[in-house]
Amino acid sequence: MSGAEVAGKLQPTAVTRRGRLVNLRGFAGSLAIAVVALGLLIAVSYLVGEYRDEQLARGAFYFAAILGLTVVMGYGGKISLGHGALMAVGAYTVALLVADEHWPLAGAIAASAVVAAFVGLILGAAASRLHGPYLAGATLTFAVALPQLGNRFPETLGGENGLTINPPAPPGFLGANFPPERWYAWVAGIGAAVVLFFVLNFKRSVYGLLLRACRDDEVAAALAGIPVGRIQTFGFMVSAACAGVAGGLLTVVLQLAQPGAFPLELSLSLFAVAVIGGLGSLWGAVWGAALIVLLPNWSHDVANSLSLSGNVAYSMPLLIYGVLLTVAMLVWPSGIQGALRRVGRLGRRFASERLIRKQPLTEQGSS
Amino acid sequence: MLRVSGLTCDYGPVRALSGVDLELGEGQITAVLGANGAGKTTLLRTLSGLVRPTQGSIQFEGHELTRLRVEQIVSLGLVHVPEGRGVIAELTVEENLRLGALVRGGDGGSLADAYALFPPLERRRRQAAASLSGGERQMLSLARALLAKPRLLLLDEPSLGLAPKVVAELMATVKELAAQQRIAVLLVEQNARSALSIADRAVVLHLGKVVAKASAAELLADQGLLHHYLGY
Amino acid sequence: MTQFINLTLNGISNGAIYGIVALALVLIWRATRIVNFAQGAMLMLTTYLSSAMISGGAPYWVAVIGAVGCGLVIGAIVELVLIRRVENGPPLNAVIVTLGLLIFIEALAGMIWSSTPRSYPAAFSLQGYKVGSTTILFSPNDTFIVGMVAVVAALLGLLFTRTNLGLRLRAAAFAPEVARLLGVKVGRMFTLGWALAAGIGALAGVLVAPSTFLGPHTFDPILIFAFAAAVLGGLDSPLGALVGGLVVGLVLSYVSGYEGEALAPLAALAVLLLTLMARPTGLFSAAKERRV
Secondary structure: OOHHHHHHHOOHHHHOOOOOOOOHHHHHHHHHHHHHHHHHHHHHHHHOOHHHHHHHHHHHHHHHHHHHHHHHHHHOOOOOOOHHHHHHHHHHHHHHHHHHOOOOHHHHHHHHHHHHHHHHHHHHHHHOOOOHHHHHHHHHHHHHHHHHHHHHOHHHHOHHHOEEOOOOOOOHHHOOOOOHHHHHHHHHHHHHHHHHHHHHHHHHOHHHHHHHHHHHOHHHHHHOOOOHHHHHHHHHHHHHHHHHHHHHHHHHHHOEEOHHHOOHHHHHHHHHHHHHHOOOOHHHHHHHHHHHHHHHHHHHHHHHHOOOOHHHHHHHHHHHHHHHHHHHHHHOOOHHHHHHHHHHHHHHHHHHHHHHOOOOOOOOOOO | OEEEEEEEEEEOOEEEEEEEEEEEOOOOEEEEEOOOOOOHHHHHHHHHOOOOOOEEEEEEOOEEHHHOOHHHHHHOOEEEEOOOOOOOOOOEHHHHHHHHHHOOHHHOOOHHHHHHHOHHHHHOOOOEHHHOOHHHHHHHHHHHHHHOOOOEEEEEOOOOOOOHHHHHHHHHHHHHHHHHHOOEEEEEEOOHHHHHHHOOEEEEEEOOEEEEEEEHHHHHHOHHHHHHHHOO | OHHHHHHHHHHHHHHHHHHHHHHHHHHHHHHHOOOOOOHHHHHHHHHHHHHHHHHOOOOHHHHHHHHHHHHHHHHHHHHHHHHHHHOOOOHHHHHHHHHHHHHHHHHHHHHHHOOOOEOOOOOOOOOOOEEOOEEOOOOHHHHHHHHHHHHHHHHHHHHHHHOHHHHHHHHHHHOHHHHHHOOOOHHHHHHHHHHHHHHHHHHHHHHHHHHHOEOOOOOHHHHHHHHHHHHHHOOOOHHHHHHHHHHHHHHHHHHHHHHOHHHHHHHHHHHHHHHHHHOOOOOOOOOOOOOO
16 A cells, blocks of 8 residues: 555545544454454363463464564564564563562553563664664564573573563462463463454554555655654554563463573564464464464474484474475465465456356456 | 567567567668667667567577577677666776676787777776766776677667767767777667767667668658657 | 773684674675575584584594585575575565575574584684783684684685676676676676675684584574674675674673673674664765665
């Protein structure tokens, strides 16, 4: 969408909605989607055992993290290799608030969003002026630099061992025998659902529109009067808040926040699955989260069945990410979701051809 | 020595050249004229191999060029001086010239001859080419091309941005060199009069098609044609 | 005072490594306008191969030459197979491809050689020189490192400025289309550029491995620091890369010494961001305004 089209959309009919973060008509829709997703997660958590519940929990917070990447990379068009570090910010925030200050979980997680958003503001202010390889290099450096702070301030941040929190207990009304893993899955699910709700609203709001305009053509957007730098910084903040919540949920699920949990590989893995899953689409985030959670287990199974060493199993997911990422860029620049969309389009075209019989295939514009 | 037949070239849905036929003899200077967008530059780029034609053939001294790579075409003696002169600004004058000499491996011309022909270049031999004026850059690109011992020289708007006096000197130099060294020249110009003043023959392109082919004298005399296709 | 001198010497020795890796990055950037994020991973791979040669009984110097040879081959293959396809497209595609390569190579190394870091022999003694009664933080091996880097940089300089091949390489880098019209096989020049860069990286890898140990991820910081150095010096400037490397080496050494090693990457980030804010084209670049 060009800046001119965006400016066109900001016509009198939209004036009542302009400036409001939430778009009222989409509000109910987003709420419905988030609630349904959460409901699905709760239902599934009953059907599967504790082990799967733990995976469900991790899938939920990775989903929240990847949603953040979808905002900054998909809608904002800005590459971000520092997402793992932003998760670390949220994780440590929750750990500090819950363990030292005894905050309630919900408040701590909300705080993790705020703190991470603040870091995102600083990062975004610097990064919004950068593009391509410069941005990639800067965020890559950030990914390596930030988690090291845990080692620099061992008294407050726990050093190599990090910080722990007490396992959050399921509330009384759920019964005495309610498995804690299921509760973690629910907490993570609620957090992820909230993030999903906000991201959906953001996408449909004017700010989401403006962000995509800046992505598509910065010069046109600037000429149309859009404050490109500020909008992109805002996109970074939203993305960072998502990562912060995801990191906070990680602390809840693992009861631990340590530098070793946020290595460069985490940022690279998140980046890889976001791209592979399909940038700019929310379903792509689902594929990405599924990939990140299920691939390590699958690799272990494959390695065991083929009697390969533990090294192979451990590194296999990353190997696959690397291959898929490179292949995806060369063959499918829009990721799995884009490839599916294209297959779907081909299928529809094929179907309509059979209906219209004998009609020559005319050259359609690319959609 | 050059025979172009039915040359057609598409840029996606746009047809830049349509069935162009052209012939060049040894030592002849042929002007290629036409308004902007007529396809003149595309013609040169297709000849030198930067662009692959959709249809047609290019016969140069017995070789079919449409199947060859740019580097191979250059080594056969077809040297293209591109639009904007193609001077490599980051290299020195001398380095630019050396590149020209390297085209023929060891058999390239000697730099001393180039300096003798264009003394201003020798004064600036160690300066970066970026510091040269328009006229000096034109000298450099021409000298560099000559060092590659061309049999056919393609010149794309050499007079662009140059003062009339400089243009006149340039054209005179081209004519002299073509005659002395038996080099055929295909001269693309918007400045029709200066091109026609040294050309033997001329070809007028319009929207990718050849609309006139005549001797330069005939074309100079045909005011109607010049006015119609070139605007004056 | 002794600490300051030690930190300075340490900074010079590290800076030489960052500089030479930055030089490899600049080489590739000048030729193909791509930042090779897989540079650290590639030099890690060649160092592992070299280590395998040593385990197989090869003498140290043979293994070093072997590493450089592997680097040349790997660089050429990467350019031909992967980079060639993204050279002319949007820059983001090339970034993602090199990142994919980085992830792939590090995972591959983990699979073949496990994630446990191993040691790599040094060419010369790692014991610091004795000045009077104190031992300074500069060893014969450090002299070797700085010396090798200087020699390689000088050789590259001669290659590029004094030889016909170097002239062709530069022409292909500065003006690929014009170079083609002058008979330069531009594709081959790009492949050669990548091969040279990987070869230089391989040398850096065997030089620094004795101190960083050899593991799939131990060279990640080197990529980061080299990138900061290259940007500081100007991605277009080979001299800038070397000077930038020295500056980054010194800055990081002082920060590590006085504030703690954990802050080094943060210092590198600060250098990077300051450069990109204040003088985006770097210290030595012919200030042609480039979009960062």
